[in-house]
Amino acid sequence: xxxxxxxxxxxxxxxxxxxxxxxxxxxxxxxxxxxxxxxxxxxxxxxxxxxxxxxxxxxxxxxxxxxx
Numbered sequence: 001x002x003x004x005x006x007x008x009x010x011x012x013x014x015x016x017x018x019x020x021x022x023x024x025x026x027x028x029x030x031x032x033x034x035x036x037x038x039x040x041x042x043x044x045x046x047x048x049x050x051x052x053x054x055x056x057x058x059x060x061x062x063x064x065x066x067x068x
Contacts, residue, residue: 021041
């Protein structure tokens with residue numbers, strides 16, 4: 001497995017985590033817990049954006065990995 005494919009797999013996993021955290025934030029009855037889930041969701045989103053930018057850099061540097 002190449003570095004690019006590992007990073008892409010990590011991005012996909014983090015998007016799943018983000019969706020789960022968002023779901024917990026919406027479903028939580030406890031306001032404090034909902035805020036914690038929301039903050040974690042936003043942090044995860046920033047990480048996903050950074051990793052997606054890195055995927056673009058990897059694909060630019062190594063065009064053979066584009067689309068994998």
